[in-house]
Amino acid sequence: MTLSSHQKRIATALVLVPVIIWIVFQRDRILAAGLFVVAGLGLYEYCSMFWHGRQRNGFLGLGLVLGGMATFAMSPALIQYAPLCMPAIFLILATFFLFSYSRSPSSASFSDLALLLAGVVYLAVMLQLVRFLAPVETMLVLVCAFATDTGGFYAGGLWGQRKIWPGISPKKTWAGSFGGMILTTLCSLLIGLVWGASSWWTFVILGVVLNIAAQMGDFFESALKRWSGVKDSGHILPGHGGIMDRIDSLLFALPIYSLAREVVAFF
Structure with missing residues (x-):
């Protein structure tokens, strides 16, 4: 039997809701892992909007590293270092741009890195706010x-x-x-x-x-x-x-x- 789009919507919600509730009430590592998985999947979709093939995979890999940094830095045990998270992410991207520009000025794109930074903040960093609630x-x-x-x-x-x-x-x-x-x-x-x-x-x-x-x-x-x-x-x-x-x-x-x-x- 083929389900309609509306039936698929309801079935997906029935599966996801208990999982989401369970993760929300599991603090620390399980919650952090759940947020990282959601952010990672979101970053994959985000990167797929703007880049394709090897270029997409490269930006996605860098985005996952930076998203992992945000997840790690905002853990309760390291909360005093959370204000350093965004400066550290920016410095990494700035350094990446410097080396890219030194190798090939014509192909280096700061706008691409700015777009990736926006995606990391939008998805990975924003989701970390859950950990403070x-x-x-x-x-x-x-x-x-x-x-x-x-x-x-x-x-x-x-x-x-x-x-x-x-x-x-x-x-x-x-x-x-x-x-x-x-x-x-x-x-x-x-x-x-x-x-x-x-x-x-x-x-x-x-x-x-x-x-x-x-x-x-x-x-x-x-x-x-x-x-x-x-x-x-x-x-x-x-x-x-x-x-x-x-x-x-x-x-x-x-x-x-x-x-x-x-x-x-x-x-």
Whole structure:
């Protein structure tokens, strides 16, 4: 029996959700390994957007090394060295460019290295923010990011007509945007009422803010794909597309929540 795209989407979610929950509640090494695997798969898709063949493999290998550095530097045992992570990554790329330029000035490309640096920050470094959150906080951000996608997908499919930003994402509609916001806000409020330590209305505001961040993350990845001339980031997740298609909302919601928790003690 052949499954429809929607059935594949549901089946993939049913398999992934228990795995994600298990990893979130496993701290330190298992969590770090899980984040590195997700970042590595995301970097593969990212590098495939801009480079091909041996060039892609070369940038991917360098990206994995730098992503591994970020994972290692942000471990709880070495947290005092975390501020040195980004300068160290930049120095490595700068040194790489120097030697590349000395060998062949015409083929050396600083813009390629800048693009790789952006990818490492976007995928590997951003995901490391999970390691500074309590499990319930991580679940909140994950639920809100996925609620943005799910609410937008179904509300847009049922009622979507007017496009919200067709130059960036031709399929996104205002109905989908509001549907995702409503579901995300309800999820945030429910988690806050059950486990939160702050007022209910702070979780309503948090849900709205995280939804906007998640939608911007979705639009950002769509813009990347259009800029690079790629339709899909990948096909590793049946019914969902690539890893980047699944975590693009999360990658923007994570830093926003990390900033918000410094202002309000949600838990």
